[in-house]
Amino acid sequence: MGTGAGRAGSALAAVLARPGPHPAPGAASSRRRTCREPLSCTTPSAAARSPCQVREARARPRRDGAGPVRTELHGHRSPGALCPSLPARYFDTKTTEPISFFLTGLEELLAWQPNSNDEFNVSAVPLAKRQPPLHSRRPRTLVCHDMQGGYLEDRFIQGSATRNPYVFYHWRYIDIFVYFSHHTVTIPPVVWTNAAHRNSVPVLGTFITEWTDGEKLCEAFLAGDEEAFIAVAEQLARIAQHFRFDGWLVNIENKLSAAAVGNLPLFLRELTARVHSAVPGGLVIWYDSVLKDGTLRWQNELNDQNRIFFDACDGLFTNYNWKEEQLERTQRLAGSRLNDVYVGVDVFARGDVIGGGFDTDKSLRMIRQYGLSTAIFAPGWVYEHLGKENFLQNENRFWGSLAEYLPTHSICTLPLTTSFCLGMGTSTFLDGKDEESGPWYNLSAQDIQPLYPEQQGMLSASCCLQDAWCGGSSLQLQGTIPPGEERVAVRLFSLQMPAPPKLFLTLLYKMEGPQPDDFTVALEVTTWDSGNCFEGNPTSLPEPNGRYHPRFLPAPPPGLARLLTACHRGSHGWTSRCYELELQDCSLRDISLIVSRQQPSPQATSFTCLLGEVRVLDTASVAASPPQVHSVAASQLWWQEGPEPGQLSLSLTLRWSFPPGRARWFRVLSQGARCRLGQTAPQVLGLAQGCLFRAVGLLVPQPAPGQSCRLELLVEPVLQDELPVDPERWGRLVLVYSAPGGGPGSDGH
DSSP: OOOOHHHHHHHHHHHHHSSSOOOOTTOOOSSOOOTTSBOOOOOOOGGGOOSSOOOBOOOEEEEOTTSOEEEEEEOBOOSSOOOOOOOTTTBOTTTOOBBOOOBOHHHHHHHOOOOGGGGGGSOOSOOOOEESOTTSSSOOEEEEEOOTTSOSGGGBTTOBOOSSOOOOOOGGGOSEEEEOOSSSEEOOOHHHHHHHHHTTOOEEEEEEEEHHHHHHHHHHHHSSOHHHHHHHHHHHHHHHHHHTOOEEEEEEESOOOHHHHHHHHHHHHHHHHHHHHHSTTOEEEEESOBOTTSOBOOOSSOOTTTHHHHTTSSEEEOOSOOOHHHHHHHHHHHGGGGGGEEEEEETTOOSSOSOOGGGHHHHHHHHHHTTOEEEEEOTTHHHHHHOSTTHHHHHHHHHHHHGGGOOOOEEOSSOEEEOOOOSEEEEEEETTEEEEEEEEEOGGGOOOOOOOOEETTTEEEEEESSOOSSBSOEEEEEEEEOTTOOEEEEEEEEEEEEOOSEEEEEEEEEEESSOGGGEEEEEEEEEOOOTTOEESSTTSOOOSSOEEOOEEESSOOTTOHHHHHHTTOOOTTOEEEEEEEEEESOEEEEEEEEEEESSOOSSOEEEEEEEEEEEEEEGGGGSSOOOOOEEEEEEEEEEEEOSSTTEEEEEEEEEEEOOTTSEEEEEEEEEEEESSSOOOOOEEEEEESSSEEEEEEEEEEOOOTTOEEEEEEEEEEEETTOOOOOGGGSEEEEEEEEOOOSSTTOBOO
């Protein structure tokens, strides 16, 4: 896994002697190709040749009337099929799908530099703000992902057709997420960073050395001069900054020489300082392994043997075989940094541990008694040990059993928009309709997740894959209204932010069961204590911790025409409701769903409600016109023979421009390819988190000799508030391609 000391040492010396960053062996140039540049290719065998090639792509903007700018790309004859030399590190060798990657050994780490091929791996979702902030003085919860070596189906950046995948969605209950593998430099797959950031959770990668190879690697960069470990620290900080994740778990699980262990605290301080400088809110956490004399011996606590490393970084992740007296000693020694000690809990319960499995709550109960933070290792036990088929039910049971010991964090920015999608499904739904049946998995498409309230025998919240408004799942609420009670409240979101003068809220729901009309469903907003807080109509002051039932609006205010569309979207059995609420000098606290029965009853009444979408918007912020998607360009085109006669298969990379922070994501659609006049309905190709997307395996008609065909691609921005964007503001690109004809230099249009 690592490299020999001699090879690594010489490579390190060579890198340090160079004046600037250098590409890894075989890495592509960092200069970005544009549509104006020729795409080089090698000539394949005759069997692999395509009758239709594009060797040079020339961008020619054109405006048709008042519509958006289009770009036509004209094909030119080439001696062989176009086959972009896409590096295997960044793209799947069979399909050219973009993939996430890791680095192995010191040479790869030191040779890494940013280049245009790794743009797909850069997180496009900034870390959402939260309350209380991460560094507040309260116990924290770290989750360390450890799933069968990592980089499984989650390595496919644009998703895969995976049935019953592993997902994590209890983000409100955790504070830090670590992606762990046994590769030297574990760069978190960007799908995890996107999902975590959307839910206010920072993500750490892992820097690990192990066994004999790890010992040699550590000798190479720790046993010599400071330039060596400074170079490693600089690279790790640059990698976190470039890919926009939030820091590192450092795990040195091999013995160290006296020289190496002497430099280890200096390396940790250097890395921590550089991460803090490069990444806002960045973290470096040390795993309990090596002692200050270089011995590898897990302590299961903070003590004088490992404190030197704790003092050099942001926290300690202890080993798992602790006993209560070790928690007590750790508490005393940590002092004011009590919350920076993450006591390890192995859910697989390997070794002499307390708890594990569905008894993990026993571990957490004891840890919290001493005010310590916790690191829950390998919660994928639920998936790996109990099986895939009932994973979602078992996952809710597992995290529900821990909820008492997991302080939650609150949302503190608007808009709040969610369709409750988990980033997977057995179908893809749009506006309540099953658009495409079949399994899919893409954690980047995971929505903001709610609290998952559980009241034994009275209420449960779970994920429903069989029906949804948008994406792959809805939130299913099953509960009972007790005898004599009129309603039940389900707390969905904890908020902590000043209320804008006017809120606009939307709700999409579906009541299930034999008598759905026996119930009414509404949203409830609660505020924090404030003597100055009152509703817009000041004739009735609210009670402390006031509960507000927003006014139901059949249609929003006439001046906000864009909101009008959002209020009449119910279809396929879904009911749409819009609400307006005016508050003055208030702070938002909770968003709850109220389920009421129409008639009082001495009997308990059961209900099942599916939530398809909830939106909480600042009315003032949605009045502005959305910006235009522009500068759509194509590169890295790859033509192949199609599966049927008369078909071609095309893969290409699209890039475009859009103001940062305005889009939640982008839908990329194909208007279809045609060789004659006509129009086809748009087909969704996928979701893009940033301003690039790789379309793979588009089947298009093969043109006859002398004939031209057109493929039109569309980029629809989905705004943070999810209000519709006029198609005139979408991005468009028209690709014109033709069969080779005439002599070698002839043009095809």
